[in-house]
Amino acid sequence: MKLFVTCKDCEAQLPLPYSALDRAELARTVGDTFSLRCPKCHATNTYTVNEVVARESAAIAALAFGLLLLGTGVLAYCANGNANG
Numbered sequence: 001m002k003l004f005v006t007c008k009d010c011e012a013q014l015p016l017p018y019s020a021l022d023r024a025e026l027a028r029t030v031g032d033t034f035s036l037r038c039p040k041c042h043a044t045n046t047y048t049v050n051e052v053v054a055r056e057s058a059a060i061a062a063l064a065f066g067l068l069l070l071g072t073g074v075l076a077y078c079a080n081g082n083a084n085g
Contacts, residue, residue: 001054010041016052023049 003016003026014036020026027049037044 001056003052003054005036005047005051005053007038007041007043008045009043010038012038012040014038023052026052 003018003020004013005016006012007014016036018026018029020029030049033046033048035044035046
């Protein structure tokens with residue numbers, strides 16, 4: 001999962017340079033508030049951990065979907081093979 005905040009000035013999505021499984025872990029890592037500079041508008045703003053949102057990586061979602069299709073195909077093949085044999 002990628003962590004993001006929204007720039008308070010230009011509303012760009014800013015990826016966080018931190019990783020955490022939940023907000024409590026993020027707060028232990030960076031504190032309850034942290035500052036981040038927007039690469040788009042160059043404004044530096046202070047954010048709280050409650051403003052952080054998590055988004056699933058597109059690559060991870062694609063990989064999970066591919067594994068689901070592969071697993072379904074293997075199960076269908078095995079079920080069909082056992083019924084004929």
